Amino acid sequence: MTTILAVANQKGGVAKTTTVASLAAALGAQGRAVLVVDLDPQGCLTFSFGHNPDRLEESVYDVLTTEKHAKEVLLETSEGVTVLPATIDLAGADAVLLMRPGREFALKRALAPLRDQYDVIIIDCPPSLGIMTLNGLTAADSVLIPLQCETLAHRGVGQLLRTVREVQQITNPDLQLLGALPTLYDARTTHSRDVVADVSDRYDLPVLAPPIPRTVRFAEASASGATVLAGRKNKGAVAYRQLAENLAGYWWEGKELATFAAEV
Template sequence: MVRGMTRILAVANQKGGVAKTTTVASLGAALADLDASVLVVDLDPQGCLTFSLGHNPDELEASVHDVLLGDEEIADVLLDTDDNVTLLPATIDLAGAEALLLMRPGREYALKRALAEVAEDFDVILIDCPPSLGVLTLNGLTAAEQVIVPLQCETLAHRGVGQLMRTVTEVQQITNPQLQLLGAVATLFDARTTHSRDVLSDVADRYGLPVLEPPIPRTVRFAEASASGTSVMRGRKNKGATAYRGLAENLWKHWDAGEPVRTSDLS
């Protein structure tokens, strides 16, 4: 990768429970293991990413909320983590930022402006968008160069995908013409069943959405890690961590060497 060229990737799906936050935390840690300098941005008022990286949102004095409203400089709010990624944390205060931002001109650009102040310090910035299509997600998509969609391999996985893709198209038309939809990331994947593959094939066919390699398997380690405020990438070896390392390598080769992202053959 050309130094000084920061890659900004949003992870978005307005449906909850699709391993979105797990994807941001695990992908960030895996990219850090590849010697990339990584900033992760928690845009969810629930602060799940912040908690999963070892910080209690209830104990923080400043967060991305203050940065978006211009009350704090972004550099003063960033936190270190045990996963060697830098965190722009969230607290429940962020729920109020949505209403406050709506009253401001240029509200979709607040995050983009803030990230511009620190972008040169990082190789990769990952944005954990909230499970909605409100002004916070619009900020994430406006600030990003690319977006991926975590998609759980279950029957109703495609519900909302069309709406999200329409939102991405609107962002491309209005606030961020350069935004690229890279594809879906298959989560909660069960290789023992044809059902998982059938669901992904249906989504890929219906929306023309490529599915990035490798799929992320269903594993109890994700639930254990998020509940304890630790990363699935640390501790004993597990198949979830191995899959996220593979996804990180896929993306890094795309960014660093200009290779096309590897996608699944669902035929």
């Protein structure tokens, strides 16, 4: 059974794209058929899988705004993950879709013919609460919120949760909120644990395990056009592999979703 996961947070710099790329690569390494959808005009997810967005002639923009079929735009990668890529053209998609009826359903319609071909589809939503993010949430079965374990990280979480509730009420009543994923986590500090505990208590939000540690390997991988799992073993890759195992057990084996309890 195919599951579609949206990864969303309107705050930038929370390791959202890193989470999508690393989780997809880890699930692919399990033998799962994985499709990732890049909804960010910056195209960082597309670049993370070895494709230069500046050299692509077609992208998800064409799929959402014209009659182009998604299967005509898909790109394969060295890590076995299929990409529906983004280019800077996507920055104009909101304006094009704004006056169209059912604009929030554009991505859902585009993915419908592909759904049975993949075990999981992961959507990288842009750092905003615009039409692209609404499309991602409307198309998804569940949503995951990467949460930076730093001061004021919770700012905006309430607004995002309100958006999720509105989507549940209007365009996608079956959307499930999986919870928050702690990123840039430093287990040596009480501050990281305090941030996780604060968000969990303030919003009654499940916090998934394991927390993703802060490591320079993520930046190095992004700069090289690869995911962190493509390089040598490191603590970031280990954490994302564990997250992939937890989600796979939850989605396909009926296991309880592992959560993280901060010790404060």
